[in-house]
Amino acid sequence: MVVSSLLAIFLCFSMHSVAQDEQQVPIIDYQHRFLPQVGRNGMVVGPERLASEVGYQILQQGGNAVDAAVATGFALAVTYPRAGNLGGGGFMLVHLAQQNRQVFIDYREMAPGASTRDMYLDPEGNVDRKTLYFSYLSAGVPGSVAGLLHALEQYGTMTVRQVLQPAVDLALKGFPVSFALHSDLTERAERLGADPAAGASYLVNGAAPALGSVFIQPDLGRVLQTIRGYGHSGFYEGWVAKTIAQAMAENGGIITEADLKNYVVVEREPVRGTFREYEIVSAPPPSSGGTHIIQMLNILEGYDLKSMGHNSAAYIHHVIEAMKVAYADRAAHMGDPDFTPVPVAQLVSKAYAQQVREAIDPTRARSAAEIQSGTFEDTESLDTTHFSVADQYGNVVSNTYTLNFSFGSHIVVPGTGILLNNEMADFMTKPGTPNAFGLIESQANEVAAGKRPLSSMSPTLILKEGQPWLATGSPGGSLIISSVMQTVLNAMEFDMNIAAAAAAPRVHHQWMPDKLRIESGVSADTIRLLTVLGHPIEENVRTLGRTQSIMIEDGWFLGATDTRRPSGWVAGAQ
Numbered sequence: 001m002v003v004s005s006l007l008a009i010f011l012c013f014s015m016h017s018v019a020q021d022e023q024q025v026p027i028i029d030y031q032h033r034f035l036p037q038v039g040r041n042g043m044v045v046g047p048e049r050l051a052s053e054v055g056y057q058i059l060q061q062g063g064n065a066v067d068a069a070v071a072t073g074f075a076l077a078v079t080y081p082r083a084g085n086l087g088g089g090g091f092m093l094v095h096l097a098q099q100n101r102q103v104f105i106d107y108r109e110m111a112p113g114a115s116t117r118d119m120y121l122d123p124e125g126n127v128d129r130k131t132l133y134f135s136y137l138s139a140g141v142p143g144s145v146a147g148l149l150h151a152l153e154q155y156g157t158m159t160v161r162q163v164l165q166p167a168v169d170l171a172l173k174g175f176p177v178s179f180a181l182h183s184d185l186t187e188r189a190e191r192l193g194a195d196p197a198a199g200a201s202y203l204v205n206g207a208a209p210a211l212g213s214v215f216i217q218p219d220l221g222r223v224l225q226t227i228r229g230y231g232h233s234g235f236y237e238g239w240v241a242k243t244i245a246q247a248m249a250e251n252g253g254i255i256t257e258a259d260l261k262n263y264v265v266v267e268r269e270p271v272r273g274t275f276r277e278y279e280i281v282s283a284p285p286p287s288s289g290g291t292h293i294i295q296m297l298n299i300l301e302g303y304d305l306k307s308m309g310h311n312s313a314a315y316i317h318h319v320i321e322a323m324k325v326a327y328a329d330r331a332a333h334m335g336d337p338d339f340t341p342v343p344v345a346q347l348v349s350k351a352y353a354q355q356v357r358e359a360i361d362p363t364r365a366r367s368a369a370e371i372q373s374g375t376f377e378d379t380e381s382l383d384t385t386h387f388s389v390a391d392q393y394g395n396v397v398s399n400t401y402t403l404n405f406s407f408g409s410h411i412v413v414p415g416t417g418i419l420l421n422n423e424m425a426d427f428m429t430k431p432g433t434p435n436a437f438g439l440i441e442s443q444a445n446e447v448a449a450g451k452r453p454l455s456s457m458s459p460t461l462i463l464k465e466g467q468p469w470l471a472t473g474s475p476g477g478s479l480i481i482s483s484v485m486q487t488v489l490n491a492m493e494f495d496m497n498i499a500a501a502a503a504a505p506r507v508h509h510q511w512m513p514d515k516l517r518i519e520s521g522v523s524a525d526t527i528r529l530l531t532v533l534g535h536p537i538e539e540n541v542r543t544l545g546r547t548q549s550i551m552i553e554d555g556w557f558l559g560a561t562d563t564r565r566p567s568g569w570v571a572g573a574q
């Protein structure tokens with residue numbers, strides 16, 4: 001059993017609650033070097049302290065997980081500008097306890113109406129990376145405000161005013177600059193300073209505001225007040241939309257007032273699979289994440305992973321061989337399902353997993369060139385952030401949203417404080433040319449007006465005995481899929497508590513480039529054995545992914561914010 005409960009902690013700190021919950025007191029198994037934090041009445045786990053606390057306060061006021069998630073999402077736009085956003089997009093997966101069902105809210109950005117297939121090619125036919133990443137043309141039509149408000153209206157219990165107020169206060173009254181914010185802004189000062197409005201919003205005399213100084217964002221506050229007053233139309237119509245469209249027109253961008261007005265949130269059926277006794281519920285296209293997480297788990301389910309041993313060379317070898325096939329399939333097949341048929345059912349079938357297993361050689365790494373993506377006859381029609389929320393009523397939210405890069409295009413629409421995304425870079429802009437995450441993609445993901453760029457974002461829920469057991473997700477572009485897969489596999493197959501599952505060293509291979517990335521913490525002996533099997537090991541690897549997770553066991557909320565980055569926060573109390 002995983003840490004179902006943390007008896008010793010409670011014995012030390014709270015005799016009262018132990019006595020109250022005698023029947024359900026969980027036991028620490030003392031097998032893992034990491035322990036989650038424990039909560040009793042709901043929990044919010046996210047990348048930044050103030051925003052997690054905002055969500056938890058909403059839970060304490062009686063709000064449900066959706067209310068708390070929406071409040072956290074708006075608060076992060078203020079306190080965590082590298083990825084929290086109004087000008088980006090994302091995906092929210094919600095478990096509704098009363099109806100015992102999950103809904104997936106797709107609020108991914110859409111390509112503006114004037115987008116064309118070759119819009120990022122220069123006269124020589126090469127991808128113009130500056131235009132693609134750091135210009136007004138980089139932005140897709142933002143979906144975050146629409147998506148968060150849709151979730152609130154459909155599945156929340158509170159008013160827009162209630163959930164927006166904390167974000168308004170954080171923007172207008174300000175908050176002290178943390179170590180993490182200070183270092184983010186220091187690292188990005190030059191690029192932010194290149195855009196006058198971004199410089200004015202985030203820098204003081206061209207540098208990050210001092211540690212501990214009060215950081216106020218009056219323009220962003222005014223936008224949040226407008227959304228607080230007018231809801232969806234406060235952003236997609238009226239002065240905010242007009243200001244965005246005008247800045248676009250003046251700076252070579254193409255998003256119009258009509259594009260903003262036409263933005264649509266789509267509810268989709270999540271992609272589903274199983275791993276042994278567990279059910280996996282995750283992100284369907286236009287994300288590739290859920291499909292490939294399930295595909296890899298299906299392949300790995302056919303092996304005796306426990307006997308191989310966690311993170312042994314044999315284990316990593318099989319994980320990596322499965323990963324390469326999944327990423328090769330991503331390259332070949334994935335795109336916006338509203339524009340192109342995507343073979344999800346085939347990719348997540350147990351039969352296809354069996355076929356893939358038959359081609360995996362336990363004694364040898366296959367090169368990327370040897371790996372074929374599947375062929376299916378019938379097809380059915382650098383920063384992101386994740387947070388997970390669970391409430392006392394049994395609802396759970398797993399939300400990943402993004403501007404694409406940290407600070408998106410690093411462009412702020414003057415007078416609004418809104419950072420623009422550079423999500424258009426997630427389209428395939430030239431056949432055979434890797435995107436910013438090194439991913440190769442197919443025509444299924446070429447640019448078209450109104451289309452959503454292919455994503456890897458993978459907000460995921462694992463159900464045990466039909467009930468939510470684990471909510472998680474990660475940033476990291478292409479690393480998201482492999483990070484989430486390994487985190488849930490560690491919990492399901494190796495009985496790790498959620499903190500241990502998140503902390504365990506991760507590996508990554510995305511088919512192309514043909515390189516195996518291994519985090520620190522895997523032994524040199526293991527790496528040598530992998531080299532002998534023929535794996536091309538990448539040197540100097542940074543950490544892979546940053547999960548924000550909640551596990552629910554016996555009525556306890558067990559939270560883990562990934563230790564790979566500063567400032568993550570578990571908000572919840574016993």
Ligand code: DON
Nearest residue numbers: 382383384455456475476477
């Ligand atoms: O949607 C995607 O897959 C990318 N735009 C995510 C970017 C990302 O995670 C960057 N974070 N480190």
